[in-house]
Amino acid sequence: MESKKYFDKVAKDWDIMRSEFFPERVRERAYSVAEIEAGKKAADIGAGTGFVTEGLIKRGLKVVAVDQSLEMINEIKEKFGDKGEIKCRQGIAEELPLEDEEVDYVFANMFLHHVENPAKVINEMVRVLKIDGKLVITDLDEHNFEILRKEQYDRWMGFDRKDIAKWFIEAGLNEVKVDSVESNCCTATDCNSENISISIFVASGMKSR
Numbered sequence: 001m002e003s004k005k006y007f008d009k010v011a012k013d014w015d016i017m018r019s020e021f022f023p024e025r026v027r028e029r030a031y032s033v034a035e036i037e038a039g040k041k042a043a044d045i046g047a048g049t050g051f052v053t054e055g056l057i058k059r060g061l062k063v064v065a066v067d068q069s070l071e072m073i074n075e076i077k078e079k080f081g082d083k084g085e086i087k088c089r090q091g092i093a094e095e096l097p098l099e100d101e102e103v104d105y106v107f108a109n110m111f112l113h114h115v116e117n118p119a120k121v122i123n124e125m126v127r128v129l130k131i132d133g134k135l136v137i138t139d140l141d142e143h144n145f146e147i148l149r150k151e152q153y154d155r156w157m158g159f160d161r162k163d164i165a166k167w168f169i170e171a172g173l174n175e176v177k178v179d180s181v182e183s184n185c186c187t188a189t190d191c192n193s194e195n196i197s198i199s200i201f202v203a204s205g206m207k208s209r
Helices: 003-021 025-034 051-058 070-080 118-127 146-152 161-170
Strands: 041-045 062-067 086-090 103-109 129-140 173-185 198-207
Touching: 025 051, 025 103, 025 129, 025 173, 025 198, 041 051, 051 062, 051 070, 051 103, 062 070, 070 086, 103 118, 118 129, 118 161, 129 161, 161 173, 161 198
Parallel strands: 041 062, 041 103, 062 086, 103 129
Antiparallel strands: 129 198, 173 198
16 A cells, blocks of 8 residues: 555544654644745645645635645645635646745645655755745654554654755755654554654745846
């Protein structure tokens, strides 16, 4: 079963599962790093059931929620609707359903480790950013928990922060920073009988002319 089928299957339960994997601090740190402003437009890539989208809407931003799983998108529509401050679009990471320079911010939370070519996907995210727009990615540091590859169809066992910074710079971003969220994935929950604790990073960069 590939990752899309997996997320289609767990969509109805994802809010509960997500809350066990990582806390709200992850998205709060992402908003802080991005220095989000009400009235601007953001894309939430790999939006799932709207963890990042929800907080953005509450802060007065317009959001394009993108996910490859139609089941996940349907969950977002059921919770938030699909009009006004939020638009839902189904699409894949390598060919995002967004125009060039369409949004002020791009967020991707716990998404990059599911894609085949992270550097290519980062370039695609930069494509849809406006000049002076910011890309913010939150994801897992390198780890050796093979069970995540088996159970959740992860393609990458987390990332070396130096690689993330390199990909951001190669994509043309400036003011690149990769820091710790100071929170771990699955610290308080026993995941499929294996105790998992993985640190989470937040990476950011600005698109310039």
